[in-house]
Amino acid sequence: MSYREYIQQLKDRKEITGIKTSVSETYEAAGILKKCEPKPILFEAIKESGFKIAGNLFCGKQDFARYFGIQPGQIIPFLTSAIEQRSPCEIITDAPCQQVIHPDPDLDLLPILKHCQGDGGNYITAGVVVTRHPNYGQNLDFHRCMQFSKNELSMRIVRSRHFDAFLKDQKQLDIAMCIGNAPNVLAAAATSVEIGVDELEIANAMESLQLVHAKTVDVFIPAEAEFVLEGTVYLDRKHAEGPFVDLTETQDIVRQEPVFVVKTITHRHDAIWQALLPGGLEHKLLMGMPREPTIFKTVNEVVKCLDVHVNPGGCSWLHTIIQIDKQSEEDGKLAIQAAFSSHRSCKHVFVVDKDIDIYNPLEVEWAMATRFQGDRDMVIMDKEQGSSLDPSAEPDTHLTTKIGFDLTKPLHSVGKNFEKHPYPEIDLSQYGLT
Ligand SMILES: Cc1cc2nc3c(=O)[nH]c(=O)nc-3n(C[C@H](O)[C@H](O)[C@H](O)COP(=O)(O)O)c2cc1C
The missing domain is CATH 2.30.110.10 (Electron Transport, Fmn-binding Protein; Chain A)
Incomplete structure (x- = not known):
């Protein structure tokens, strides 16, 4: 399907918002795209040009x-x-x-x-x-x-x-x-x-x-x-x-x-x-998603990798979250090294177990809060080559400190266990609730 056929498909499904009011290419169109994210937008009239513009198509x-x-x-x-x-x-x-x-x-x-x-x-x-x-x-x-x-x-x-x-x-x-x-x-x-x-x-x-x-x-x-x-x-x-x-x-x-x-x-x-809003969700998707197969392949060569997410919270470039099926105590750190070697711009890697949803930031943070100890589970690599996009990297050299966080639980727990405990199963319909 071509770009325009996809726009037509979105029109047929009533999933694209057409804006008939004439909009300026200076600030106005970008502001609307940002405000409407993740909704696809078709600008039907542009003040400075005879052409239409579409944006936010794949957020x-x-x-x-x-x-x-x-x-x-x-x-x-x-x-x-x-x-x-x-x-x-x-x-x-x-x-x-x-x-x-x-x-x-x-x-x-x-x-x-x-x-x-x-x-x-x-x-x-x-x-x-x-x-x-x-x-x-x-x-x-x-x-x-x-x-x-x-x-x-x-x-x-x-x-x-x-x-x-x-x-x-x-x-x-x-x-x-x-x-x-x-x-x-x-x-x-x-x-x-x-x-x-x-x-x-x-x-x-x-x-x-x-x-x-x-x-x-x-x-x-x-x-x-x-x-x-x-x-x-x-x-x-x-x-x-x-x-x-x-x-x-x-x-x-x-x-x-x-x-x-x-x-x-x-x-x-x-x-x-085609307007691709810089820093917008569509830009982030196109940066992070095509990196994931490379990271997955490299991590999977050293541990059992289940999924990889170069997530929007990390600008879809600077952070990578990896889900593994942990087989040995070293797996978290092996995954961290492999991820950094396959995505050189990445600054922070988070490795979680298979029970953590890597698309839910609350769950990843929960794993950090309950399974991670800084002195034992962190890999720090000082003065590494980082991304030109990272404002906190050294301005000229882009040197940066990279950190890997092994948020996986130990295979054999001592003391408290690491599983989320289930609450009682309740049939809400018995209480008149749905
Ligand atoms: C939306 C988008 C915009 C990008 N803008 C630039 C850019 O302005 N300059 C640049 O060098 N790379 C930019 N990149 C990154 C490269 O195009 C991308 O990483 C590409 O894979 C590099 O190609 P190569 O492997 O052939 O070197 C951009 C990527 C995306 C997805």
């Missing part, structure tokens, strides 16, 4: 799971199998994303949002970047972009991303930034797999995907995308990027980042822009 795992006809608990095996069984996409020549072609692009015509007071400019946040390296082939990832002229944006490129490696090697890269994508493309773009894997093949394994060759750059792009910005990113041409309220809902700093010069814009006739 939770249940939305993502329902789209693919699976249960939320099946997402990790689903993503794992898509990564392992990726397959080439069908190539077509006549694609909806190229119905309209602008060889002389003007970004001001697009509804690029300015999200928060203090942001350095209007930002594209849902852009999936497709590029190609002569040795590694195609790569897919997300890079936020701040507009600073009619055809230029500064692109945030976190060091050590595959895109960063490609750019350092090639000095300039032709790219196609695709906006208005279905969740298979979004989730695939957010996975971190070995260099050389074309993540579009992962998307195709989730749901079949047609590609078309871009008009002016040598990459294949999702045929059903709503908008495509084609152009070149230059390593040595830098421009200020930021400030920007990012994933942690705090303001990221200004950096000098590579410039993306847009040379052609293509789009559908009545294209619908």
